[in-house]
Amino acid sequence: MDHKTNATLLFSLLFFVTHLTNALSKDLCNQNDKNTLLKIKKSLNNPRYLASWDPESDCCAWNYLECGDTTANRRVISLTMISAQISGQIPPEVGDLPYLQKLVFRKITNLTGQIPHSIAKLKYLRFFRLSWTNVTGPVPEFLSQLINLVYLNLSFNELSGSIPSSLSLLPNLSYLDLSRNKLTGTIPESFGSFPGEVPDLFLSHNQLSGSIPKSLGNLDFNRIDLSRNKFVGDASMLFGANKTTFCIDLSRNMFQFDLYRAEIPNTFGILDLNHNGITGSIPVQWTETPLQIFNVSYNRLCGRIPTGGKLQTFDSYAYFHNKCLCGAPLDRCK
Template sequence: MENTILLILFLASCVLTPALSELCNPQDKQALLQIKKELGNPTALSSWLPTTDCCSPTWPGILCDPTFRIFLMELSDYNFNLSQAHSIPPSIANLTYLDSLSLTRIPNLIGPIPSTLTRLTRLKHLTISHTNISGNVPHFLSKIKTLLTIDLSNNNLSGNLSPSLSSLPNLSDITLNNNRISGPIPDSFGSFANLLGWRISRNRLSGKIPATLAKLNLAFVDLSQNMLEGDASVLFGTWKHTRYIFLSKNSLAFDSGKVRLPKKLEGLDISRNRIYGRLPQGLTALKSLRWLKVSFNNLCGEIPQGGSLRRFNASSYVYNKCLCASPLPPCKAY
């Protein structure tokens, strides 16, 4: 009888020990297993098993916080590959402690961004890039007030920019490069409270750059390769801390001689536009300037000499109306 009792206790301990040692929250684990199912049970997630701890290193793409809640999900081509097309799993919204969500370089990820993501009330970093997701840049992202960064680059997103995005109080960086986003830049985008980086190159934006953007103090702005027109001088200013301004391959037209450059500017590309006048004042005073492209415009006048401009050859200036002086041919004497 005593031996029988000891055997029962031994078997019970074998069953209970894994459960007692498991750190992962049961609700999070259930959500992860459902996500795996919604993605078609890919082989890359074969180690996501009901019998193992989801806070352990055997669960790729997952990290737990000190309270053993899932705070990071990062699935990419390095650890993940879908054999068939699937949409973004709605069950991701059940990981309510997520701080960072990253789905990158998954070409078989299709469909729109699910509105269930609004339940992620702690989410700070959202990255969905190099996929085939489609639809608009969702207006409902403005409901996730904790967001600090949004990267939706290199997808098949279309439609217009949502004015409501500017209501995100803490957003510091938004990247939407290489999609099919069209229409104008909303006037409301001048109301971002803490935006520092804005990248939306290689899209189909059109119309004029709103005057309201003059209020922004961006560190990095890239509006290149769109169909924007008119005056972009609102993006400049000596009081701003902007380091990079990339506006190439648009239809912008303004007098660059009246522009006042940010003092810490490191990169300026206004090439392939319809910009006229002289080169911006203060170019030679920019000690940190590392990149300059003003080619293929209607600029005129003598190229300033000295300072950081010694770094740049003729390719930075060619195909303008009448720019002259080194490194281009000398100015003509009249």
Template sequence: MGTAKLYVLFLYSLLLFSAVTAAELCNPDDKNVLLQIKQAFNNPYLLASWKSDTDCCTDWYQVECDSTTNRIISLTIFDGELSGQIPDVVGNLPYLQTLEFRHLSDVRGSIPTTVSQLSNLKLLRLSYLNLTGSIPPSLGNLTGLTFLELSSNDLTGAIPSTLSSLENLDAIHLDGNQLTGRIPDSFGFFNGKVPDLYLSGNSLTGPVPTTLGKLNFTTIDLSRNLLTGDASFLFGKNKALQQIDLSRNLFEFDFSKLDFPAGLTNLDVNHNKIYGSLPQDLTELNLQLLNVSYNNLCGMIPQGGKLQSFDQTSYFNNRCLCGSPLQACSK
């Protein structure tokens, strides 16, 4: 083949390559939705890379496209200045698997109910924002969710019982809001995985549903609420429980009758009305955290295991608890 023909072939290949690379990968419907989201937030600097004349799959930050379909599968906006409400149009990204708005300066308003249309969603994180209103019960339709975090907002109202329909959840974070009412009975009937449960820092009232005692939770955090009554059924010798925080509530039960799971590492029940004594079984646990202060406990702190590795703040302000690291018991 002559030099001239080789040169022509090279030019043709170069032009063909340029044409292919110039072709936009981003789905036009997805791109239009993202531009509407940008406009709803008044075209912030945080979304400066979202330009109508560039490819959202290759040139835009905070988004990710599927390598096969080129549809938007991830929208993650976090750690920056963003002001406004999450627009309803966010529900028009049908292939979305991850949706995150977190640690943003002034994202307010309610959770759009259109989020419930995102049937492929696996991770939903709307946290450290200024969201108000109630949790949409329709979020229970997102049965593919493996992670739900709505923590550190100003959400109000009751916890929707429909969230127990989320059978694939690894964790549910509703902590740090202003939620009221009772923990739903349905939370004792998760249809599938038993998620780590974080409900701390709300204004939940009433007793913990006994149905929760039938499930094998790994982590439960019910701290800093107004919960009452008996929570001893959350414990059990054969349970998988590793971390439990019941602190700063109004729980009242006999601590001496508890059976502790062998894998329990974090136990915090401070600031309640718990009575009885500390069981000898506590010395058999590999505890990393222990706090039983500000209760009505009595008797001698068992000697051995990890119990003396904690200082007196883990034990003080009980009715008549004594022994190391507190003062010696009177004879």
């Protein structure tokens, strides 16, 4: 066999392998998923951000998504759009990616409209983040149908209305952030009885009001942030010496309770109570906690600031504008 024949055979083999590889790579992407993704691209007016979404290529190689092995072979399991130059509403076709586990739309200021009901079809969804957009409308009741949801972050949007009590039915939820919206009403009573682990709860920078359900005192929150709302009444039920709480932020509300009755565990790292109507004195036991951030300013506290521990490592701004607190770092008690 001469060199020319060898070269011809080698070329034919390379041609065959190349086309076989291309054929196999195209098969990596499920055709239904690919069609859905192209509809999503069209719904968003074919932005340059999605230029890699070429119908002639394997969709599992496209930017901003991930394929994974499922019971139905290779399917799209993650769709993540961050800081995208896109305009319009969340395409309802997102709900037609049945094996989606992660969905993120973040820092897209021209994303508007409401959260589409079709998202309720994503029965495998575990991680849903919609933040820093101009999406409006309510926090949808149908989110409670996403029973595999572990992480739900709807912060920094224009959402309004009340918090659905049905969110407390989510059995796997460990993180819930509804902060920096325009939510009104109260914290649902049902939030005192999450069926699984107690989620980190962030509700700050809204227009929520009323008192905190007493049932929240039954929960051992790791982190809870209710700051910058219009809450009133007693919040002492959130404290407890036997809890494992790390962070409580109740700042800039209208809470009124006796701080001396509030016991905190030795796991505490962040406590911010500034700008409320809290009375009483700072318990001596608080010197035993490893506080990193601490602020009780602008309240109605009295008495001597206990010495020892971390309490003197904070400057006067953490204590000033109280009724009659004294001792370092404030003026000496008379």
